[in-house]
Amino acid sequence: MFLYIKWMETSANFTHFNIDCSLENVKMSNSITMTDCSQNNFITTILKPKPKRTFHKKSPVDSGLVISYDNYVNKKINLMAFKLAELKDAAKSYKLHITGTKPVLIERIETHYKKTNSSITIQRIFRGRLVRLCIQSRGPALKNRSLCVNDTDFVTMDPLPEIPFSHFYSYKDDKEFIYGFHISSLMHLVKSSGYGITNPYNREKIPPHIVTDIIRVYNTSIMLFEDFRNENATKVTIQNGSAQNYAEPQRVARQNPVNNNTVRTNELDYDPYQPPINVTSIQDNESVVRLNRIREMRNRPIDQRVRELFAEIDQLGNYTQSTWFTNLTHNEYGRLYRVLYEIWNYRGQMPRTVRNRICPFHGPFESIFNRPIYPSELNYRQLQMACLIVFENMVYSGIDEDHRKLGTFHALSGLTMVSIPARTAMPWLYESIV
Secondary structure (H helix, E strand, O other), X not given: OOEEEXXXXXXXXXXXXXXXXXXXXXXXXXXXXXXOEHHHOEEEEEOOOOOOOOOOOOOHHHHOOOOOHHHHHHOOOOHHHOOHHHHHHHHHHOOOOOOOXXXXXXXXXXXXXXXXXXXXXXXXXXXXXXXXXXXXXXXOOOOOHHHOOOOEOOOOOOEHHHOOHHHEEEEEOOOOOEEEEEHHHHHHHXXXXXXXXXXXXXXXXXXXXXXHHHHHHHHHHHHHOHHHHHHOOEEEEEEOOEXXXXXXXXXOOOOOHHHOOOOOOOOOOOOOOOOOOOHHXXXXXXXXXXXXXXXHHOOOOHHHHHHHHHHHHHHOOOOOXXXXXXXXXXXHHHHHHHHHHHHHHHHOOOOHHHHHHHOOOOOXXXXXXXXXXXXXXXXXXXXXXXXXXXXXXXXXXXXXXXXXXXXXXXXXXXXXXXXXXXXXXXXXXXHHHO
C-alpha cells in the first residue's frame, strides 16, 4: 500500500525523518486518519493504485454499419476494421470462398465489389440506350398527341392524351397522316395477323417495318416499365409471318385484357342475356330468390333498369344520379366497359374468393359478347347495354349486403373514370384507382 504523507513543520527547514505511527486508531475508509503519530504529522490520504485500463476495439457492426456494396461505395467503410467472422459472413452471402486469412477475404470481397460496380455501369449504359430507342420508336406524336388524325384508341376508346407514355405508339403513313394507338391494342392485331395487319381507321396495310417497330416498342416497354409489364407479361416475336409469345423465365403469363369475352358463337346479339349459372353457388332459398329477381329485372326496358339500378345503389348507402350513366357518349361507354374490366381483374386487387362472393352465379363479363370485339363495331345502345349488365352483376349478385356494397364501390369507381359529375361528387372513389 502506498501512503501519501503530508506534514506540517514549525521550523522553516524541512528535514527527512522517520514517522512512527500506531495503527490502533485507524478508521477504514477511502481516506485513513491517524491521530497517534509522532512529530504532529498527519496522514491524510491513502491512494490505491489505479487498475490498468483495457481498451476493447469496437467493430463497425456495433455502430450499425454492415458489409454491403452500398456502404462500401457510399460510406467508404474500411473492411480492415471488421472482424474475421463478419468478413466470412459477408463472403458467404456473396457466395464467395470463406477460407483464408483476413487480407485474403478482404481481397475477395473488394474484387466482388469492383465487378459489381462494372456491371452496374454496363447496365446503366445499356438501359439508357434502350430508353432512347424506346422514345425514338414511339412515333412523331409522342409529345404532341394533337398531330394524330384520330382522337381515341380503337380498342380501349381512351382519348390519346390520356394514354400513358409507356403505352403510347404513333406512326405516319405514306399519305403523311399520323395515327396514335394504345400499343397493347396494336399487339392484339399483330398476335392475330402477324405482318398482315391493317390500320383500323383506313383499312390500309401497315408496312412491315412499322410492325417491327411496334413489336420492338412493346417488348422494350415490358423490360423498362413495371406497370406495363404487370399488364402484359409476355413478349412477342414473329416467326413464319405469325406472332409467337414467349414467357419470361419464372413468370406466369397473363392474358391481355383485350382478349376477354371469347365465347361460343359469332353473333353480336347478347339480348336476351343468358349466361351459364354456377350451380354450386345456389345453396339456399335466398340465392334462388336473388337469381330470379335478377332474371326478372332484365326483361324490363333499359331506362327502367337504369333507374332501379341507381335506386338500389342509393339504398346501399350512396348518393348518386342515374344521369351519370345515361349521359355518357358512345366512346365513354367503351371506356367504361374497359375500366370496369381492369378494376375487376387487377386494378381493384380483389382476391378470387372475394370476387366469387360479389358475383357468385357467374363472372360479371361472362357471355356478354360472343367473340372478341372492338367498341367501334358496336352501336350506342349495344355498348350501353353491355355496361348496364356489368353494373347489375356487380351490384345485385353479392351473397350478402357487405359484398353488394363492395361490388357497388368498384362499379362506381369505374364510373368516376368517365363521368365528370360522378368524379366531382365522389372524388375519393376516383383517387382510389388512379
